[in-house]
Amino acid sequence: MTDKKKLLKAFMAKQLRGYTPFSAWTHYPEIDREPQAISQATYDFARQFDIDFIKTMSNGMYTVEDYGVDLDFSAIAKGGVAQVKATPIHSYQDWREVPELSVDQAPAFQRELEHLERLVELTKGEIPLVVTVHSPLTTANKLCQGQIDQYIEADGEGILLQALERLTRPTIEFVQLALAKGADGIYLASQMASHDKLSPEAYQKYGIPFDLKIIEAADTAWLNTLHIHGANIMFDLLKDYPLPVINWHIGESKPELEEGIQETDKFIMGGLRREAITQADWPTLEDQLSQAKAINQTDNRILLTPGCVIRQPFSKDTLARLRDLIRS
Incomplete structure (x- = not known):
């Protein structure tokens, strides 16, 4: 196996020209709470599509599982998302009762660490691994079934x-343990840094301070990545976070790729529209691939990936053909 870690480090050190790193990820809802099964499926995916780094394909609700929620994953296989069907948060005062867990009290966090450990064993340290971490505000929004804007408005007491x-605190502990077990970085996903969901002032108070604590906990890692999820994102507010890589839904949300390159000096993870993969939209995919390769000919900036998780169902033949075009 090619040592992908050495390859990607050389690319990011500007020592490797004419190469475009590639990765992709999806969800496996039938097995993503089974560490052995999901780690093997992830490794097989990495080998099949010759990806240059692995983002852990964690269950999207793992950060709320230990807080007494009832979850429904049935929509994922049809292109939807998991849902919180029941939660202990029904009123503003209920936030007082959110416990402070440690990882040893949190089976879902423990499961994700086992998932990571198995991936480290399978990859033998030769494929970079970034572990999926949700921002605290993202976790809070999931916990209250998407009503966090209302609770922010009501937060006169600071509860x-x-x-x-x-x-x-348990997120920081999880990050530290993940890095100790062999992760090369975190993939910090913020689903709330969107003008469609919150005001910039609200995110500055309820998002940024907690995001920065997570990033600080991971500051020894070399592949830390910020994912700004969704449309109409607060790019200007988050673009200077202290980590080397930034990822957003390029083509679905501004800025466009060329504009993003001008606005940040970070490496950009993205460039492929995920729905173009699901729909096998080859004119779009070929155009995006050509754009990324052209940029990397002169300035190693693009880690070519979808802007977010590839939604099911999609054809593996599409991803295989895309892999071949990238490597050609």
């Missing part, structure tokens, strides 16, 4: 801020 502190 929500205190709850976010308690959600942050």
Whole structure:
């Protein structure tokens, strides 16, 4: 196996020209709470499509599982997302009761660490691994079934801020343990840094301070990545976070790729529209691939990936053909 870690480090050190790193990820809802099965499926995916780094394909609700929620994953296989069907958060005062967990009290966090450990064993340290981490505000929004904007508006007593502190601490512990077990970085996913969901002022108070604590906990890693999820994102607010790689839904949300390159000096993970993969839209995919390769000919900036998880169902033949075009 090619040592992908050495390859990607050389690319990021600007020592490798004419190469375009590639990765992709999806969800496996039938097995993603079974560490042995999901780690093997992830490794097989990495080998089949010759990807240059692995983003852990964690269950999208793992950060709320240990807080007494009832979850429904049935929509994922049809292109939908998991849902919180029942939660202990029904009122503003309920945020007082959010416990401060440690990882040894949190079976879902423990499961994800086992998932990571198995991936480290399978890859033998030769494929870079970034572990999926949700921002505390993202976790809080999942916990209250997408109503976090209402609780922010009601937070005159600071109860929500205190709850976010308690959600942050086990996340920091998880990050530290993941890096100790062999992760090369975190993939910090913020689903709330969108003008469609919050005001910039709200995110500055309820998002940024907690995001930065997570990033600080991972500051020894070399492949830390920020994922700004969704449309109409607050790119200007987050683009200077202290990590080397940034990822957003390029083509679905501004800025476009060329504009993003001008606005940040970070490496950009993205460039492929995920729905183009699901729909096998070859004119779009070929155009995006050509654009990324052209940029990397002169300035190693693009780690070519979808902007987010590839939604099911999609054809593996599409991804295989895309792999071949990237490598040609």
